[in-house]
Amino acid sequence: MKYSDLIRETIRDFLIIFASIMIIIAVLRQVYTPDASFELNSVFVIMAFSFLGALTGLILHTRHPISENAMRFRVVLHFFILEALLISLAILLNLTNSTSSILLLVLQIAAVYTIVRLLTYRTDKKEAQQINERLKTFKKEL
Numbered sequence: 001m002k003y004s005d006l007i008r009e010t011i012r013d014f015l016i017i018f019a020s021i022m023i024i025i026a027v028l029r030q031v032y033t034p035d036a037s038f039e040l041n042s043v044f045v046i047m048a049f050s051f052l053g054a055l056t057g058l059i060l061h062t063r064h065p066i067s068e069n070a071m072r073f074r075v076v077l078h079f080f081i082l083e084a085l086l087i088s089l090a091i092l093l094n095l096t097n098s099t100s101s102i103l104l105l106v107l108q109i110a111a112v113y114t115i116v117r118l119l120t121y122r123t124d125k126k127e128a129q130q131i132n133e134r135l136k137t138f139k140k141e142l
């Protein structure tokens with residue numbers, strides 16, 4: 001994979017993560033606290049967390065093809081590192097101050113992670129179909 005493709009995927013993941021968080025927060029605020037508004041500082045914090053989350057996606061990057069089990073291991077490792085980094089950052093910035101707020105943050109990170117993985121799964125599935133079609137045409141040529 002070229003570095004330009006890696007940068008493009010990282011930016012795409014950042015935008016998906018950021019948009020997912022903003023949409024989830026907007027919906028939840030409309031349900032629970034409709035009078036609450038977004039402060040600019042909150043948007044920048046969400047943006048920083050989203051960017052950190054997208055950067056940890058570099059764990060999943062490989063120059064050479066790897067087995068499916070190795071990739072699954074990387075996905076699990078990525079999830080736990082992401083959880084640890086984001087929760088540590090939230091504690092350092094004093095954004096969470098109780099066990100319940102930390103647990104809520106863990107659940108929110110897991111929800112956004114699941115959304116991002118599902119969206120990227122669709123892209124991966126399309127790429128796998130293209131590779132399979134190329135292999136079929138290659139077999140026919142032999």
